[in-house]
Amino acid sequence: MTLSRRQFLTGAGAGAATAACLGSTPAQAISREPKQMPEGALGMLYDSTLCIGCQACVSACRAANDVDVGHVPAPLADWNAARTWAVAEDLDGVTLNVIKVYRDGDASVKDRETDGFAFMKRNCLHCVDASCVSVCPVSAMIKDPLTGIVTHDANACLGCRYCSYGCPFGVPQFDLNNAFGQINKCQMCAHLQAQGGMPACCDVCPTGASLFGPVALLQAEAELRLAAEPGSLHRCSRHSA
Ligand code: SF4
Ligand code: SF4
Ligand code: SF4
Structure with a gap:
């Protein structure tokens, strides 16, 4: 028996449709329930409106985690091209915490999307x-x-x-x-917590932009800050939430 090209293609199309049909049998997907946060979970709150971009948290993180403070990462684009600052542009193999900068236009006003700038902390x-x-x-x-x-x-x-x-x-x-x-x-400075301390970035932050404590308290603090004028609530960094 010989098949014309048309017959072959028609047959092939039907076969593919059958295969697709079989493949579309309602999936017996097995998925687990989403995991829940432990009741006593600890965490960090970062409030960009209070951050002044001082990078003290970046230095403290390095000191606490024995990272050579002389490490100056390779510059990217025009960022830190002269390597004036011992800061990384982003997380890398030794940088566990960075402050990134958002800029738009003339970057004249903090926390403004247009012609403004803002800081953002990045870590685990x-x-x-x-x-x-x-x-x-x-x-x-x-x-x-x-x-x-x-x-x-x-x-x-x-x-x-x-x-x-x-x-x-x-x-x-x-x-x-x-x-x-x-x-x-970032391991949330587990080694410092074991000695009764707190994550170095939160311990050193001078404005209360980075806070450490039970997540339930941090969420309450976040609600408070969201209800207030942005940046108006100052919290002493030496106190965790
Ligand atoms: S932590 Fe686990 S996933 Fe990550 S590199 Fe090590 S073995 Fe691989
Ligand atoms: S390493 Fe990434 S996925 Fe793992 S806890 Fe940190 S942010 Fe989440
Ligand atoms: S989070 Fe705190 S320590 Fe880090 S750059 Fe902002 S103000 Fe400075």
């Missing part, structure tokens, strides 16, 4: 349902069931970098400049 968000934890094949990313803080176990880590790709915020990064490099990210 210690997500309720952390994808870095989900993708790690050896459970080297660990979410504390009581505090919700996500830490990284360098001894268990394979260095596969799945977490770098799994994190929607690009937070965990590998220190490629170090022969014995590893994945790094």
Whole structure:
């Protein structure tokens, strides 16, 4: 039996339609319930309206996490081209916390979208349902069931970098400049908390833009600030929420 080109194509189309039909059988998708935040979760509140961009939190983070303060990352575009500032443009293999700057037009007014500027702090968000934890094949990313803080176990880590790709915020990064490099990210200064301290960025912040404490209290503080005139509420940084 011979098939004309038309018959072949018609048959092939029918076959594809059948396959598509079979493939469209109602999916028996299995999904788990979204994870919930632990009752006593700890967290950090960042209030951009109170941030003055002083970078004290960036320096304190480096000091607290033994990062060489002389590390000046390669300049990108015209950012810090003269390497005047020992600050990174964004998170990298050793930078766990950065203050980024939004600029528009003549950048003359703080916190204004047009012709204004604003600051933004970037570090790990210690997500309720952390994808870095989900993708790690050896459970080297660990979410504390009581505090919700996500830490990284360098001894268990394979260095596969799945977490770098799994994190929607690009937070965990590998220190490629170090022969014995590893994945790094903010661990909310778990080592300082173990000694009764708080994350260095919140401890040093002079304006109360960065606060540390139980998430329930931070949410109440955030509600208070949202109801007030932006930037009008000043909180002493030495007190966590
Ligand atoms: S590394 Fe990314 S996914 Fe993991 S807790 Fe931090 S922000 Fe969330
Ligand atoms: S790099 Fe390490 S922490 Fe990240 S997913 Fe791989 S094993 Fe886990
Ligand atoms: S220390 Fe506080 S005010 Fe200074 S840049 Fe960091 S968050 Fe902003």
